[in-house]
Amino acid sequence: MSTKNLLIVSPIKDAQRAQFAATGVNLVELDDLNHRVAPSAINIMYGWKAAIGEQLLAAPQSQLEWVHAISAGVDSLPLATFAQRGIKLTNAAGIHAQAISQSVLASILYFVRRLDIASHNQQKQHWAHHDDQTPHVIDDFKYVIFGTGHIGQQIARLLKSFGGYTIGVNTTGHPAEYFDDTISIQSLDSRVWQADVVVNVMPLTDTTHHFFNHELFDQFAHLFLFVNVGRGPVVDSTSVIDGINSGLIQHAALDVFETEPLPADSPFWHLPNTLITPHNTGVITHFKKAQAALFLPNLKQYLTDGTFKTNQVDLTKGY
């Protein structure tokens, strides 16, 4: 088998560079592209940047065969082109699960334990022990998580350690670890509409675009909290804004938005009972190391037999 050219698009450290090189691939740095190595000669992309990717795809007789995306969501990549040309795609699903699930628990506990009210009273130097805002506990509530992959499972696992009852929503209603119950997204029923806390971790696909909208939110009986750490466009922004303002949605914790960065004049900034994080719940400290640790076993196996150990994306499903 000829030596494969691996283009390093996403930054890595020397330790990881050495690990990659030890597999026998030829590492190509971005600076070397078009100079020492022709775009058509690249076999593997570690990381995706649209301008570079398009250049490789446009090269006559391109040998691009595998792209590794360093994100879980791959909705911004040209999946149809990949499918048509037989280019394989792996993603980083799972790598953010720990960080995101901890942020989701942070947001849930923030509202359930009434830290929002405590924080508000603190600013007014108001000691409010004897009001009617007794903190809830996690197990007072029912949790419905849309998306039962790595991230959804970690959220469910943590909720269960607090005694929470968890329902997962996925494509077919197939069982998933750590969920007490699962339901198909095609046949949502009262088990969902009775949820107190709804968490979205679904990927963005044609099916999920604006899945959360006025019509959907209207069906919930008493939605204490809506958390979105999936993708912004899975939610129609106006439905959350209207829902919070009308009280239909009592609280919201939002990490992703249809427009990011959130513009300074966005109505989200001033929405009451809402916690905004800047699409950073998945950011992790040792990202390069974790990313390389996910990629390396795939690289070794791919060089051996052309298959992947983990994280290959189904190009028709989009995740």
Place this chain on the structure above:
Amino acid sequence: MSTKNLLIVSPIKDAQRAQFAATGVNLVELDDLNHRVAPSAINIMYGWKAAIGEQLLAAPQSQLEWVHAISAGVDSLPLATFAQRGIKLTNAAGIHAQAISQSVLASILYFVRRLDIASHNQQKQHWAHHDDQTPHVIDDFKYVIFGTGHIGQQIARLLKSFGGYTIGVNTTGHPAEYFDDTISIQSLDSRVWQADVVVNVMPLTDTTHHFFNHELFDQFAHLFLFVNVGRGPVVDSTSVIDGINSGLIQHAALDVFETEPLPADSPFWHLPNTLITPHNTGVITHFKKAQAALFLPNLKQYLTDGTFKTNQVDLTKGY
């Protein structure tokens, strides 16, 4: 055995009143005291109020033999008098463990996942994805919990479900469930001083008064967060205020204080990087029901053989 008179000091509901009465005790309401029943005739107090308790203790030939306190901490009760007169004391240790441990995790996740910064930026309509404030994850840190009883164990259990390493501090260093390691309070060492997060859930006793003071805090190498959900006077207020202001203590989550309610001019209100809750982390929604469920088995056993199933306080230790 003659019928015991049980004085209902803490409010209960009719359902609980019926359960208590079914054991064969004679229930005495506060309104009946001094009218239908003499203070000297009361055998058992359900709940403690100082004025009423003192009246019973002062009654000639008082028959008071058992007091059930509806709190975990009993530092405000006349323990020496109880010991001297052979009056038994039970408390409600454990009843608040679920609520308090969830609040402790809420506070830890709030600072670890940088919701404090997100919340601050939200008020300024500032989207700060690319700053140097990457959220931590729970397992980046070492946790030392002072107090390894019901509450400490629940905190440790939850931290472990997030992957946290937990050290417990107690009187002798005896092992305690859910702790990776335990240390005697008499022989603290570098395992403690290397803590990132310190949680106090110790009761207030002569030994623990102002246990957390300037001298103690000075020994920590990098204290990311100090949480106090135990008792206010276990901590010398000025040591936390000075610690936060100097940066020795990076963040604090405080539910209890030396003076409560916190006066409007208290420096705690304006302390940076500090989250204040109004001594409500232990407040629970179905308190009367939970309290009675704890008391009832003790009442049944006590009427049978004069002993308790659970929660008898050691009057010399104070917990």
